Amino acid sequence: MKIGVSTCIFLDTDKNLEKSLNILEKKVKYVELGCDGNLNIMSDKNIEITKSYNLRYTLHCPITDLNISSYREKIRKVSLEFVIDILKCAIDINAKLIVLHPGYSVFKSDYNKSLSSLIKSLKELNKIQEEYGIQITIENMPSYDMFMFRHPEKSIIENLDELKITFDIGHSFLNNNIQNFLELSDLIAHIHIHDNNGEFDEHLCIGKGKINFNDFKKDLKRINAIKMIELQKKSLNDLDICIQNLKELLK
Numbered sequence: 001m002k003i004g005v006s007t008c009i010f011l012d013t014d015k016n017l018e019k020s021l022n023i024l025e026k027k028v029k030y031v032e033l034g035c036d037g038n039l040n041i042m043s044d045k046n047i048e049i050t051k052s053y054n055l056r057y058t059l060h061c062p063i064t065d066l067n068i069s070s071y072r073e074k075i076r077k078v079s080l081e082f083v084i085d086i087l088k089c090a091i092d093i094n095a096k097l098i099v100l101h102p103g104y105s106v107f108k109s110d111y112n113k114s115l116s117s118l119i120k121s122l123k124e125l126n127k128i129q130e131e132y133g134i135q136i137t138i139e140n141m142p143s144y145d146m147f148m149f150r151h152p153e154k155s156i157i158e159n160l161d162e163l164k165i166t167f168d169i170g171h172s173f174l175n176n177n178i179q180n181f182l183e184l185s186d187l188i189a190h191i192h193i194h195d196n197n198g199e200f201d202e203h204l205c206i207g208k209g210k211i212n213f214n215d216f217k218k219d220l221k222r223i224n225a226i227k228m229i230e231l232q233k234k235s236l237n238d239l240d241i242c243i244q245n246l247k248e249l250l251k
C-alpha cells in the first residue's frame, strides 16, 4: 500500500518546507513536493533540505504561470523550457515522477488552437522525458470551463505516447467521469486523492465530501500507483483521519 501526502496541505501557512517534512515523515513514506509559495522546492536551500529525510518524493510543477496549451508559441515554448528546469530538480531529489497540468484556454473560440498546441507539447514532452529519464504525468483538471483535459478525450489520450496520467479523483468527481478515467488504468501512473461535495474543488479529507470511495475500491487497489492525499489548508487532525480512511479503503 503506497500512501503519500502532498505538502500542499501546508501551502500558504506559516510552515516552511523543513517543518512540513518533519511532520509528514512521521506519517507516511511518500511526499509530493511543489514549486509554489512557502514550499517552493526551487527556492533557497529547499532541495538540500529534502535530502535529510527518509522519504520518497514526487514533484508537482508550478500551479501558476505555465501553460503548455498556449497557442502563443513563445509562451508554450517557455513553459516547456521551465518543465526542463523542474525535471533537473526532480533528478536532484530522486523524484519518482513529475505532475504537470495540461494548461488552459479561456475563450471558446481559442479551444481548437489550444488543443493543437497541447498535442504539440505532448509530443515534445515525450522527447524531453526520454532525455531526462523521469516519468512525466499529465493531471486531469477540475470542472472550470477554461481547463484542458477535464475529460479523457480521445485526441489527448491518443497523443500521450509514453507520458502517463496523474488521475485526480476529486477533479474527476466534479466532472462526473471517475469510471471513464479508471477504464484507462494502464495509463495511470499516479493518483491524487481528496474529497468534495460535487460543486467546488474543496480538497477535503476522504469521507467529508460526497465521493463514494467504496465504489472505486477495487480499481484503486488494483492500480499500482502512489495514492497521494492532497488536502488544502486542512488541520492535522483531518490529515490523520484521511490517512486512516485511505488505509481502510486500500486494505
Ligand SMILES: [Zn+2]
Pocket (backbone or CB within 6 Å): 060, 099, 101, 139
Ligand atoms: Zn495538480
